[in-house]
Amino acid sequence: xxxxxxxxxxxxxxxxxxxxxxxxxxxxxxxxxxxxxxxxxxxxxxxxxxxxxxxxxxxxxxxxxxxxxxxxxxxxxxxxxxxxxxxxxxxxxxxxxxxxxxxxxxxxxxxxxxxxxxxxxxxxxxxxxxxxxxxxxxxxxxxxxxxxxxxxxxxxxxxxxxxxxxxxxxxxxxxxxxxxxxxxxxxxxxxxxxxxxxxxxxxxxxxxxxxxxxxxxxxxxxxxxxxxxxxxxxxxxxxxxxxxxxxxxxxxxxxxxxxxxxxxxxxxxxxxxxxxxxxxxxxxxxxxxxxxxxxxxxxxxxxxxxxxxxxxxxxxxxxxxxxxxxxxxxxxxxxxxxxxxxxxxxxxxxxxxxxxxxxxxxxxxxxxxxxxxxxxxxxxxxxxxxxxxxxxxxxxxxxxxxxxxxxxxxxxxxxxxxxxxxxxxxxxxxxxxxxxxxxxxxxxxxxxxxxxxxxxxxxxxxxxxxxxxxxxxxxxxxxxxxxxxxxxxxxxxxxxxxxxxxxxxxxxxxxxxxxxxxxxxxxxxxxxxxx
Amino acid sequence: xxxxxxxxxxxxxxxxxxxxxxxxxxxxxxxxxxxxxxxxxxxxxxxxxxxxxxxxxxxxxxxxxxxxxxxxxxxxxxxxxxxxxxxxxxxxxxxxxxxxxxxxxxxxxxxxxxxxxxxxxxxxxxxxxxxxxxxxxxxxxxxxxxxxxxxxxxxxxxxxxxxxxxxxxxxxxxxxxxxxxxxxxxxxxxxxxxxxxxxxxxxxxxxxxxxxxxxxxxxxxxxxxxxxxxxxxxxxxxxxxxxxxxxxxxxxxxxxxxxxxxxxxxxxxxxxxxxxxxxxxxxxxxxxxxxxxxxxxxxxxxxxxxxxxxxxx
Numbered sequence: 001x002x003x004x005x006x007x008x009x010x011x012x013x014x015x016x017x018x019x020x021x022x023x024x025x026x027x028x029x030x031x032x033x034x035x036x037x038x039x040x041x042x043x044x045x046x047x048x049x050x051x052x053x054x055x056x057x058x059x060x061x062x063x064x065x066x067x068x069x070x071x072x073x074x075x076x077x078x079x080x081x082x083x084x085x086x087x088x089x090x091x092x093x094x095x096x097x098x099x100x101x102x103x104x105x106x107x108x109x110x111x112x113x114x115x116x117x118x119x120x121x122x123x124x125x126x127x128x129x130x131x132x133x134x135x136x137x138x139x140x141x142x143x144x145x146x147x148x149x150x151x152x153x154x155x156x157x158x159x160x161x162x163x164x165x166x167x168x169x170x171x172x173x174x175x176x177x178x179x180x181x182x183x184x185x186x187x188x189x190x191x192x193x194x195x196x197x198x199x200x201x202x203x204x205x206x207x208x209x210x211x212x213x214x215x216x217x218x219x220x221x222x223x224x225x226x227x228x229x230x231x232x233x234x235x236x237x238x239x240x241x242x243x244x245x246x247x248x249x250x251x252x253x254x255x256x257x258x259x260x261x262x263x264x265x266x267x268x269x270x271x272x273x274x275x276x277x278x279x280x281x282x283x284x285x286x287x288x289x290x291x292x293x294x295x296x297x298x299x300x301x302x303x304x305x306x307x308x309x310x311x312x313x314x315x316x317x318x319x320x321x322x323x324x325x326x327x328x329x330x331x332x333x334x335x336x337x338x339x340x341x342x343x344x345x346x347x348x349x350x351x352x353x354x355x356x357x358x359x360x361x362x363x364x365x366x367x368x369x370x371x372x373x374x375x376x377x378x379x380x381x382x383x384x385x386x387x388x389x390x391x392x393x394x395x396x397x398x399x400x401x402x403x404x405x406x407x408x409x410x411x412x413x414x415x416x417x418x419x420x421x422x423x424x425x426x427x428x429x430x431x432x433x434x435x436x437x438x439x440x441x442x443x444x445x446x447x448x449x450x451x452x453x454x455x456x457x458x459x460x461x462x463x464x465x466x467x468x469x470x471x472x473x474x475x476x477x478x479x480x481x482x483x484x485x486x487x488x489x490x491x492x493x494x495x496x497x498x499x500x501x502x503x504x505x506x507x508x509x510x511x512x513x514x515x516x517x518x519x520x521x522x523x524x525x526x527x528x529x530x531x
Numbered sequence: 532x533x534x535x536x537x538x539x540x541x542x543x544x545x546x547x548x549x550x551x552x553x554x555x556x557x558x559x560x561x562x563x564x565x566x567x568x569x570x571x572x573x574x575x576x577x578x579x580x581x582x583x584x585x586x587x588x589x590x591x592x593x594x595x596x597x598x599x600x601x602x603x604x605x606x607x608x609x610x611x612x613x614x615x616x617x618x619x620x621x622x623x624x625x626x627x628x629x630x631x632x633x634x635x636x637x638x639x640x641x642x643x644x645x646x647x648x649x650x651x652x653x654x655x656x657x658x659x660x661x662x663x664x665x666x667x668x669x670x671x672x673x674x675x676x677x678x679x680x681x682x683x684x685x686x687x688x689x690x691x692x693x694x695x696x697x698x699x700x701x702x703x704x705x706x707x708x709x710x711x712x713x714x715x716x717x718x719x720x721x722x723x724x725x726x727x728x729x730x731x732x733x734x735x736x737x738x739x740x741x742x743x744x745x746x747x748x749x750x751x752x753x754x755x756x757x758x759x760x761x762x763x764x765x766x767x768x769x770x771x772x773x774x775x776x777x778x779x780x781x782x783x784x785x786x787x788x789x790x791x792x793x794x795x796x797x798x799x800x801x802x803x804x805x806x807x808x809x810x811x812x813x814x815x816x817x818x819x820x821x822x823x824x825x826x827x828x829x830x831x832x833x834x835x836x837x838x839x840x841x842x843x844x
Binding site for chain 2: 043046050053054057106123127155167174182183187203205206207240241242243244246247250251254255256328380401406408410411414415416417419432434446453454455456457459498
């Protein structure tokens with residue numbers, strides 16, 4: 001029997017040796033050359049940046065498509081595909097002329113008609129695009145390279161709209177593609193951007209492959225933000241789908257990937273310790289946390305109850321609970337993001353210093369009957385998970401009764417569409433966050449829309465704020481615009497339309513041999529170099 | 532035998548019908564709207580309503596079910612809401628990593644667990660036996676993702692012997708494929724080894740006390756022949772049964788292991804589809820898993836005849 005035992009052990013040892021042999025005989029890493037391996041926050045499943053507002057799809061858009069205008073790193077809008085533009089003295093006719101040599105990936109030239117069709121499709125889906133289209137009387141080609149946009153009345157945000165940096169971006173597509181029903185996905189990935197999408201090599205759930213567009217003609221100016229010369233310095237970019245954040249960190253430390261869009265804050269200390277990895281502050285404006293009330297059902301249909309809730313807010317509590325490191329957050333009571341032209345502090349320390357006594361008094365005055373409010377907590381987006389418990393604690397201090405219900409993000413985004421009371425499957429309050437670039441003015445900030453059913457979830461109605469937003473849209477004087485932005489913010493606080501509860505930042509991570517990651521609201525891969 | 536196989540294959544139909552109804556209703560009755568997921572965070576209620584309409588999600592639930600079943604019967608598995616690909620294409624793209632992981636795990640687990648189970652039975656009560664039993668308790672108790680992260684830390688991060696993650700198709704580069712299979716297969720096989728070795732030990736122990744084993748020994752047969760030809764062969768039926776049942780563990784384990792090791796297989800596809808409420812993909816993948824489970828267990832049942840001549844169908 002000892003013989004049997006020995007033979008069995010010998011067989012097991014042999015299989016271990018064979019396993020070990022092939023492990024040791026293989027090289028630890030692939031030869032990568034000028035291939036950038038990039039991991040985004042989330043899987044890229046939808047390839048139509050007009051069909052969805054998902055940020056990963058927006059990122060894909062910046063690889064494949066180009067824009068007429070783009071914002072630089074100071075958020076100033078600069079021509080991109082446009083060579084020159086003119087505005088008539090009455091500010092009603094805008095004439096745009098495209099740069100020479102613009103081509104689609106299939107070799108056909110970019111024409112005015114392509115751009116008009118693209119603007120129309122975007123204008124049917126995006127809130128800022130819809131606003132612009134409300135003012136547009138007609139768009140017509142002058143010749144292959146020039147087209148005109150004729151307005152019904154002057155509109156102050158023509159360039160801001162066409163140079164809108166984040167979801168949904170007015171990307172230019174070939175006319176045939178842009179004529180797709182805005183509520184159906186496009187079939188083609190032909191753009192005129194600095195990268196070409198390689199459909200044959202891309203496998204959803206595994207990787208997406210982009211190669212350098214050899215015919216792309218970058219602008220002469222240096223790259224700045226999303227504008228300037230989009231010079232591609234690698235041959236190929238692979239977006240690797242890796243949903244597990246711990247795995248992302250392990251992979252970049254092992255040198256298997258080059259960049260991570262935004263590792264979670266709790267894993268940043270591990271990355272900081274590794275000499276082969278560096279952290280890159282590519283999105284200096286960061287993000288903003290939001291608290292959103294349902295204006296249609298009790299008790300938040302009453303402005304006094306909403307005001308009481310805002311009086312209980314203390315941004316630092318949220319930021320400490322979610323982000324932790326003060327290096328990556330900022331207490332900021334400005335709706336339109338601190339560090340931008342439209343940044344104004346909220347009065348009386350609102351959102352920063354809570355006043356629980358005043359909140360309790362307001363609740364009493366409003367006749368709040370103690371019915372628990374349903375607070376939806378997302379448990380699958382790590383950065384949002386801790387916001388709801390903080391809200392529960394703060395609101396309870398102010399005299400609310402809170403029923404915090406935990407769910408995955410997809411359940412939350414479904415439930416938030418329900419307008420019924422909580423007892424019938426609805427809700428009272430939830431949290432989300434926004435990329436700062438999406439909320440820099442009263443028009444692009446979807447939370448500021450107060451048109452009832454046409455508003456973002458929560459469906460506030462407020463003719464006053466809508467009038468102010470309209471005035472902002474029509475105003476072409478930047479000084480007056482600033483005053484109007486402040487008036488919108490003040491009104492939003494007065495009616496407690498929603499709450500902005502802290503600004504936070506999430507650096508990207510790259511291998512030490514990577515340079516040139518541009519500061520922009522979107523992680524873009526042109527200008528990025530691999531040594 | 533052919534009658535048996537035909538009857539079992541026909542029996543798959545009601546099983547799949549029950550699975551289909553169950554999966555369809557479960558998805559429709561749990562919260563989550565694919566249109567809301569597609570539209571993204573900045574979309575309005577109107578935009579979501581438009582997408583729902585285009586996807587046919589406003590149709591009555593039984594109409595949706597009838598359309599889906601009608602398509603399935605015709606061999607059409609529908610199109611993913613998200614990927615702009617048919618579900619069949621998606622599954623074809625994702626099946627290889629899962630198949631590779633399952634096969635490597637199965638081969639490794641059987642090659643390791645059966646010999647150690649047999650030896651543990653033969654050396655019952657010895658240190659070796661206790662180690663094997665201790666390991667099997669540990670293998671059941673420690674979650675797969677913990678084992679996975681530990682293996683990654685030791686073999687990929689600290690020693691740098693193996694890659695942390697990813698998958699290279701076998702046709703592209705065999706060695707890169709193989710090195711990427713080692714850690715996931717080890718991770719997934721720990722629970723499987725624990726299960727099979729324990730069952731093997733118990734089955735062999737039971738057989739070793741049978742009269743015919745005593746007779747075989749009395750005839751003067753060597754221990755190797757007694758153990759391998761008489762004991763193991765007679766203990767094989769419960770071992771095969773547990774391997775068949777263990778396929779469910781493999782499928783469930785693949786979901787976790789593929790996520791931990793970044794393998795683009797069916798397990799991860801299922802997770803992604805569930806999180807995004809991609810109904811056509813979830814429904815088809817679960818039906819596929821059901822078919823695989825039923826067919827493998829049928830094969831296991833047939834294989835009983837190879838080990839036990841008393842079994843006839």
